[in-house]
Amino acid sequence: xxxxxxxxxxxxxxxxxxxxxxxxxxxxxxxxxxxxxxxxxxxxxxxxxxxxxxxxxxxxxxxxxxxxxxxxxxxxxxxxxxxxxxxxxxxxxxxxxxxxxxxxxxxxxxxxxxxxxxxxxxxxxxxxxxxxxxxxxxxxxxxxxxxxxxxxxxxxxxxxxxxxxxxxxxxxxxxxxxxxxxxxxxxxxxxxxxxxxxxxxxxxxxxxxxxxxxxxxxxxxxxxxxxxxxxxxxxxxxxxxxxxxxxxxxx
Numbered sequence: 371x372x373x374x375x376x377x378x379x380x381x382x383x384x385x386x387x388x389x390x391x392x393x394x395x396x397x398x399x400x401x402x403x404x405x406x407x408x409x410x411x412x413x414x415x416x417x418x419x420x421x422x423x424x425x426x427x428x429x430x431x432x433x434x435x436x437x438x439x440x441x442x443x444x445x446x447x448x449x450x451x452x453x454x455x456x457x458x459x460x461x462x463x464x465x466x467x468x469x470x471x472x473x474x475x476x477x478x479x480x481x482x483x484x485x486x487x488x489x490x491x492x493x494x495x496x497x498x499x500x501x502x503x504x505x506x507x508x509x510x511x512x513x514x515x516x517x518x519x520x521x522x523x524x525x526x527x528x529x530x531x532x533x534x535x536x537x538x539x540x541x542x543x544x545x546x547x548x549x550x551x552x553x554x555x556x557x558x559x560x561x562x563x564x565x566x567x568x569x570x571x572x573x574x575x576x577x578x579x580x581x582x583x584x585x586x587x588x589x590x591x592x593x594x595x596x597x598x599x600x601x602x603x604x605x606x607x608x609x610x611x612x613x614x615x616x617x618x619x620x621x
Contacts, residue, residue, distance in 0.1 A: 372454035372471070374597070375528075375535040375557070376442060377550055379458045379543025381569055382586045386433040388461055399426070408518045416512075420498040423513040426460075427479045427494070435467035438541070438586035443468035445594045454535075456528050458543060458550075460515055475522045475549065481514035490514055522549065532557050539565045539593075542586050546572040554578070567593060 380390040389399060398406060399422070405411040406422045435443075446453040446469050455464050455472045460479045464472045477483075482493035486508035493514070495501065500509045516522050528549075532538055538557035545554050545566050557564050558577045565580040567589045575581050582589045 371534050372531050373449065373452035373535065374445070374537045374539065375454045375456060375532050375562075376539045376541060377456045377458070377543065377545075377553060378442075378464070378541045379550070381542025382436075382438050382590070383433070383459050383461055383463055383542070385438070385585060385587050386436045386461075386463055388430060388433050388459075388463075403518070407515075409520065412512065412517070417498065419513070420496070420500075423479065423515065424496040424498050427496075430461040430463075430479050431494075433461065433463065435463045436587050438590035439463045439467035439469070441591040441594045445597060446470055449597075454531050456531075456553075473524050473528060475516070475524065475528065477513070477515040477523060479513070479515070482511045483514040484508060484510050485512055486510040525549065528553070529556060532562070533560050535560070535562045537565070538562045539567065540578075541567045541590060544568060544570075544572045545578070546574070565593070 380388075384390050401418075401422060405415070406419055412419045442453070442455060442464065446455075450470075453469070453471065455469050457464055457472060457474055458476050460474065460476055462478065462480050480492060480494060481490055482497060483490045484503040484505060487503060487506040489503065489505040491504065493511070497511055497513065501511060502509050503511055532553050533556055535557060538554065540550055540554060543550055545551060545568070554564060554577045563580075564578045565582065566575060566578045567582045567584075567586065569583065569585065571581050571583060582593060
């Protein structure tokens, strides 16, 4: 059981040089989302999609974890087994920073999936040449990335962890859209203390006990430094969750 569950989004990796998923113009790395992040786009032009993700994989390998990734990893080291990171990002910067428990809800650039046998496997090479699946031999490998219209990974496990957590933090994403919004609501209903650390807040932050605005490399190290190993207070399953009034916002 994780004492602290942290949901991270594109904002935490942006400061490592990885561009956010959807820019203001609706493009991702100068491509239409529909062309490179949907099953239909892949079916229409697999070569384009493979080339796109091969480049993203190389860019992710060249990027380095930043102070926010390292702060979460240091918290994990101080509280072994107590911190679970659920990331919407497909890079491996959390793992390379040293975090030991990471769930990639949208898949990973460092993984491939065979459409023939369904096997998921670690993968660091390009997929553009349509290499054979090591498991079944079919030339049916695709990026192990969740595209629009596909089911996200490990949602039941994530919901279970959030429902049992004592704290739930949202970092580098607004928390206003699914699945973030539903996870925040679940955490609040379960009585967990909730926090949003992001460049900006959305219109309704009533479910957050605390909102801290600013770049992740500044806010996350300061925020995690306040967390110390303290004895876990037993939770009373029959107790009502704490009331949430006006949310404090700091910058």
